Amino acid sequence: MNGVHERLHAALRAELPTAHLLRRELHAEPCVSGKEEPTLRRVLEALPEGAALEQVAGTGALLRVGGDGPAVGVRGELDALPIAERTGVSWAARNGAMHACGHDVHLAALVALTRAVDRVGAPAPMVAVLQPREETHPSGALDIIESGALDRLQVGAMVAAHVQPVLGAGETACTSGAVNASADEFTLTIRGQSGHAAYPQFSRDPVLAVAQVIVAAQQLVSRNSDPMTPTVVTFGTVTAGTAPNVTPADAVVRGTLRTMSETWRGQLHERLRVIADGIARAHGCEAEVLISRGEPVLVNDARLAEETAYLLARLTGPELDTEYGHHAPATLRSCGADDFARYTSVVPSLMMFVGVDTSSGLHTPEFLPDDEAVTAVAESLLAAYLAAAHVIGGTGVP
Known part of the structure; x- marks a missing residue:
């Protein structure tokens, strides 16, 4: 010194x-x-x-x-x-x-x-x-x-x-x-059609759609991101319904998206929207994804x-x-x-x-x-x- x-x-x-x-x-x-x-x-x-x-x-x-x-x-x-x-x-x-x-x-x-x-x-x-x-x-x-x-x-x-x-x-x-990593938060809302749980043919179940999105979104890490680029997709809250025998009208989930790449960050956002929209449509529902950008x-x-x-x-x-x-x-x-x-x-x-x-x-x-x-x-x-x-x-x- x-x-x-x-x-x-x-x-x-x-x-x-x-x-x-x-x-x-x-x-x-x-x-x-x-x-x-x-x-x-x-x-x-x-x-x-x-x-x-x-x-x-x-x-x-x-x-x-x-x-x-x-x-x-x-x-x-x-x-x-x-x-x-x-x-x-x-x-x-x-x-x-x-x-x-x-x-x-x-x-x-x-x-x-x-x-x-x-x-x-x-x-x-x-x-x-x-x-x-x-x-x-x-x-x-x-x-x-x-x-x-x-x-x-x-x-x-x-x-x-x-x-x-x-x-x-x-x-x-x-x-x-x-x-x-960058840290962004998302809110995903899937809107379906409410109905009596005993008659599923007359409703459009947003809970089922949300469950499929949660599972499919993990492929953003395993099959969409570069394995050499750390990426995290975590669902932290799931909210839907008020009664066990009623199919709710909508379901809302919130979570975080994290990555070490600013380039992949924007693509990650878009891929989540595509997955949510496609799965919602397949279940006769509609999806809305709101992303709040946090730290880079x-x-x-x-x-x-x-x-x-x-x-x-x-x-x-x-x-x-x-x-x-x-x-x-x-x-x-x-x-x-x-x-x-x-x-x-x-x-x-x-x-x-x-x-x-x-x-x-x-x-x-x-x-x-x-x-x-x-x-x-x-x-x-x-x-x-x-x-x-x-x-x-x-x-x-x-």
Whole structure:
């Protein structure tokens, strides 16, 4: 490591004990999407005073430190989920919401990094992106982009890290290319003709038609998509009828469509419509498919991924005295989705996945990474920040 790296690393490590305490404080008082004001206020209290601050996206903010010139944006998500916590720790949330996706960890790590950059100086300015509404629509990331704030603060690259229990503690995935899928929701309505269940010849059964669509739609994955392109078709709700002896007039199903290819994404939508229409007609019914487009495919910048992995290995070698040890290289792609994908369409960007030691998965009432997760995420963000500083023209990589 060069001198700047060493000073930043030391400053970051000095901030971590306070960041661990902040994480627990944020965890105990979660705020759901669109109501993040208390979380934002607490995070801003912990960030350096006198830095350039811009309020964005209703309940979000951007804070710039580190001087003039092109900057690196580092995102932290403000919102929690409407899940009642069941972890049993003394600092558990008790307001019916919960940081069940690790956003408390991300925010605390971001605060530690921002304070270190502000105190020591750095190869490039940094913008702490305190983003609301990652868990819901409309997207907080999209609102930030459309506000023009990234341009006004000269953000030339974006980085973020997300805890991920499918990776082992000590692993950080800096994977280039597509790492998260697009995520679209659909509502399929099949309209038939109601009638007495004892006289099926006088009705047109939308339930039977919907059942056939659910089965046939799985062939979108097995027989329509490229086997090398991850694709998911999931039906999440099925609603029809009010009585067991009545054929209903209509049936409604809702679900999600996910893929790692923006090109196939549009074709997937069209194929679902064709299947639904054809099966409905075969049963004497009519079909209507409404698709709500969500987040695009999240594509990591190849150079950012490579340089971050290199720096992370140098920053967090075997001498790192934490339970997590050093950050082993890892690769991870999943059909999960994140609105960080919005940033990848406007600037070179990198989303990392950081392994944590927990027996529960994301979005569950028992999800609780330990405090060392803050350390692991902060170390990963530092490496990505330095790599991005180099990519946008600074001196982040020796």
